[in-house]
Amino acid sequence: MTAPSPPVNISEEIQAELLQRICFLDYRPGDQLKEAYLAKEFGVSRTPVRDAISRISHLGLVETRNGVGTVVRQLSLTEITHVYNMRLELAPMIGMLNPRQIAPSDRKVCERLLGQAADLNDAFDARGYVQLNHRLHEFIAGLIGNDVLRSFWWQTYYQAASTWYQLAHLQGPKAATALVSELTDIRDALDHNDLCALGYVQRIHIGYGFEQIKTLLF
Amino acid sequence: MTAPSPPVNISEEIQAELLQRICFLDYRPGDQLKEAYLAKEFGVSRTPVRDAISRISHLGLVETRNGVGTVVRQLSLTEITHVYNMRLELAPMIGMLNPRQIAPSDRKVCERLLGQAADLNDAFDARGYVQLNHRLHEFIAGLIGNDVLRSFWWQTYYQAASTWYQLAHLQGPKAATALVSELTDIRDALDHNDLCALGYVQRIHIGYGFEQIKTLLF
DNA sequence: ATCAGCTAAGCTGTATACATCTTGCCTGTC
């Protein structure tokens, strides 16, 4: 049988699951999150579900109104701009604020991601792109040594991901090509043992992404 | 009679109140937050109190353990370092990321704060210092045009405030003198209509503060 | 036909009862 019940908090699990569904576009802007349905789906009462929704509300991705419900928001261009402007500033900090030592295992993970990106480039599917990009984010976040920066990196990722993945659906295979390019740059930075370079690589590709969002999505 | 019940969410009010009590040192590291007591104090059930505590837990200022309780944490030197390193980076962004126009009313508020700081310099009391510094933070945060930056500015403020105010109790009147100096610099920046200068002024004084924390508190 | 007003359904917000976990203390044995 599977694990009967993990020791971690139920609320945190649901929180992570909801966030992932939102930024993976399983829930699209305008969709409603009904506590009762989610409670039944997860096999719990409304209490942990409410807690999870409450804790993600500060990201601005959902809006809860009394008597109506909780709906997934589409961030406005202004909001997206604020998020991306911040991510452009955060990226170089990866290599500067309390940098972590790069381990051989990091390089191996990067190589594997690069291989998966190459596969995706040959046979593109949007879902696979979203999942791979998510794993890349997890990888980068794991390299961040400053706790606060890592937290902010995650927060802005969640805020940007939904919009970014909308664009990926429009772009199709081109998105995978860009991902291969980004991962190649990242691998080179790791090979040079240069976390600062990695930060700038992130900044560069975030900039590219933002340009396309402004051009194609708004 | 006073306002019967504001329309805003009870949970958010309690959240703000708890955060303020933590960073104002009404609750000191090691103190326990008991949901039942807080519920009775605020005249509500445990539900909104739990929600409030849950929403502030991601700042790392409190730690909740099942069956035990929620205790206020003292951030380690490493954590404080991460917070301050981040604030040093965030400060210059105030003038660079989607800057807001400075209004005459802003200058008036600043002048008033400067006057209050001067009063405090003549007759120091720690509580007054903490409250004035808090109002200064609210003022600065209000000048930030980028929504994400404002959110991060608040988060790191809450994380740093508790430790900073511990130091202020040790320093005594010297803290008020430094505050007068900081507010003078801020006024000059506003007089020059230069939000970038204000950002750097913030960075400078955050740096001074961090130095003293490292020297006197750890 | 139109529209004001009512009504009921369905959602979130809150209170409360219960389950579960942790820990300090008491007790009995060695």
Place this chain on the structure above:
DNA sequence: GACAGGCAAGATGTATACAGCTTAGCTGAT
């Protein structure tokens, strides 16, 4: 006297019942 074990108190975690809000849709008068 020391220590293992149990037990009870008190805390958080969860489920559930209820209150309050919002809105869609019906109804009836104009």
